[in-house]
Amino acid sequence: MVAFAPLPALTPLESKLESKRDPSAAARTFDVVIVGAGMVGSALAAALAGSSLKVALVEARDLSLGMGPDGRASALGLGSIQLFEAIGAWDLMRQLGVSPIERIEISDGDFRGVAHLRHSDIDQPALGYIVENRVTQIGLQQVLRSADNIHLISPARIQGFATDAQQAWQIIHLETDLEPGSLHPDQKPTLITIKTKLLVACDGVHSQVRQQAGIPVRAWGYGQSCLVSTVTTERPHHQVAYERFRPWGPFAILPMTPSAQSLGESSEYSHRSCVVWTISDIERERLMALSEAEFLAAMAPSFGSQLGALLSASPRACYQPRRLHAQRYTAPRLALVGDAAHSTHPVGGQGVNMGLRDVTQLAQLVLTAAAEQQDPGSDLVLKRYEGSRSWDNRAVLLGTDIANRAFSNNWILLREARRLGILTLEHALWLKRPLMRQAMGIAPYHPRLQGSLRSQPQTMPSKSMPSIGVSEPSR
Numbered sequence: 001m002v003a004f005a006p007l008p009a010l011t012p013l014e015s016k017l018e019s020k021r022d023p024s025a026a027a028r029t030f031d032v033v034i035v036g037a038g039m040v041g042s043a044l045a046a047a048l049a050g051s052s053l054k055v056a057l058v059e060a061r062d063l064s065l066g067m068g069p070d071g072r073a074s075a076l077g078l079g080s081i082q083l084f085e086a087i088g089a090w091d092l093m094r095q096l097g098v099s100p101i102e103r104i105e106i107s108d109g110d111f112r113g114v115a116h117l118r119h120s121d122i123d124q125p126a127l128g129y130i131v132e133n134r135v136t137q138i139g140l141q142q143v144l145r146s147a148d149n150i151h152l153i154s155p156a157r158i159q160g161f162a163t164d165a166q167q168a169w170q171i172i173h174l175e176t177d178l179e180p181g182s183l184h185p186d187q188k189p190t191l192i193t194i195k196t197k198l199l200v201a202c203d204g205v206h207s208q209v210r211q212q213a214g215i216p217v218r219a220w221g222y223g224q225s226c227l228v229s230t231v232t233t234e235r236p237h238h239q240v241a242y243e244r245f246r247p248w249g250p251f252a253i254l255p256m257t258p259s260a261q262s263l264g265e266s267s268e269y270s271h272r273s274c275v276v277w278t279i280s281d282i283e284r285e286r287l288m289a290l291s292e293a294e295f296l297a298a299m300a301p302s303f304g305s306q307l308g309a310l311l312s313a314s315p316r317a318c319y320q321p322r323r324l325h326a327q328r329y330t331a332p333r334l335a336l337v338g339d340a341a342h343s344t345h346p347v348g349g350q351g352v353n354m355g356l357r358d359v360t361q362l363a364q365l366v367l368t369a370a371a372e373q374q375d376p377g378s379d380l381v382l383k384r385y386e387g388s389r390s391w392d393n394r395a396v397l398l399g400t401d402i403a404n405r406a407f408s409n410n411w412i413l414l415r416e417a418r419r420l421g422i423l424t425l426e427h428a429l430w431l432k433r434p435l436m437r438q439a440m441g442i443a444p445y446h447p448r449l450q451g452s453l454r455s456q457p458q459t460m461p462s463k464s465m466p467s468i469g470v471s472e473p474s475r
Contacts, residue, residue, distance in 0.1 A: 079441020
């Protein structure tokens with residue numbers, strides 16, 4: 001058995017923004033500016049790393065400040081894994097620890113029928129992977145750290161932007177030196193102006209870039225809250241995930257690696273799982289106030305007995321899911337990506353994977369334009385991006401909406417219909433396979449990043465380094 005060892009922390013990228021020292025226009029000019037260094041924004045920057053494009057990554061947080069393991073994780077579909085492989089991040093992520101999903105069991109209330117989704121059904125080694133968000137960030141940081149064409153501007157916040165008279169550039173005004181205590185009371189933050197051919201908003205569901213661009217959205221809540229905790233169980237999970245539908249909403253159990261501090265250890269015999277428990281808003285305060293023992297007792301009926309007794313639970317986090325969709329994804333010299341363009345209920349685990357498909361499509365279009373010495377922010381590039389991504393995202397949002405509403409309703413006719421659906425899914429492989437490929441992001445119409453941008457194998461960092469925080473898991 002491999003001994004437990006601390007995960008190497010995330011290193012802050014050294015800021016390579018020459019314009020802070022060099023007033024020349026060239027130092028302040030970029031081909032692409034990405035706002036938001038969360039998972040999605042960093043993935044887009046990594047996809048463009050090593051290319052001929054000059055890229056700036058703007059982040060409001062001070063990336064030199066760190067945080068320890070927080071246990072937050074994402075379910076990454078196979079399409080997302082293909083992206084991480086193409087940009088050279090996946091090898092390091094696997095070394096640090098990922099948990100494959102080999103089977104998913106879907107059930108409804110006390111109904112005995114169960115639908116099993118197996119990796120062998122689609123001839124893949126896994127259905128997806130549960131990966132801690134900081135592991136993903138470490139893998140992406142390794143790619144960005146070695147790329148000469150990526151320039152980090154942090155901490156910095158966009159104050160405004162507009163295209164020039166010819167709409168050839170996006171002019172961006174930034175406020176920097178935002179870290180608390182860094183300025184004398186009489187000082188003001190540094191203001192700089194940069195320009196770019198393409199501005200990309202990866203700044204989350206409350207995107208300031210989207211709001212400043214005046215792009216309207218359609219949004220609503222579900223009247224639900226999602227309670228998240230990492231639990232340990234009496235028996236190992238053997239790489240099985242569970243999706244259980246209850247009248248108040250879905251209850252998901254996701255297999256995780258053995259320990260937050262594990263390093264390269266097989267997760268097959270792990271007793272550690274991530275629970276995503278959808279509850280009513282009314283129940284939220286009561287469940288969040290319970291002691292650990294009381295919380296485990298309250299969760300036990302929904303959790304079931306397949307993994308034995310519940311032994312412990314991490315501190316709980318809670319958020320209210322909402323459905324949001326931008327009415328358009330682009331404006332002149334501007335593209336919305338990830339949660340800035342769309343957000344959905346966590347049932348089915350599609351949120352971050354939708355954002356990473358956005359990344360794949362936009363990166364491919366921008367890299368193709370660069371290879372052909374064309375404008376990466378042209379109307380043609382933006383129209384192709386919006387046209388390819390909006391219909392796929394609309395379909396996922398609609399399907400997720402229907403699934404959550406259908407399985408969160410105890411009306412007898414609807415209950416019988418969904419139980420018939422579970423039985424059909426279990427026995428109809430012709431139906432199961434295309435649905436699984438869609439959910440895993442490997443349907444024929446899903447984008448793939450072509451060509452090898454960075455294929456060098458990565459090695460483990462030799463020493464622990466200051467870590468950075470991740471404010472939003474998907475952005």
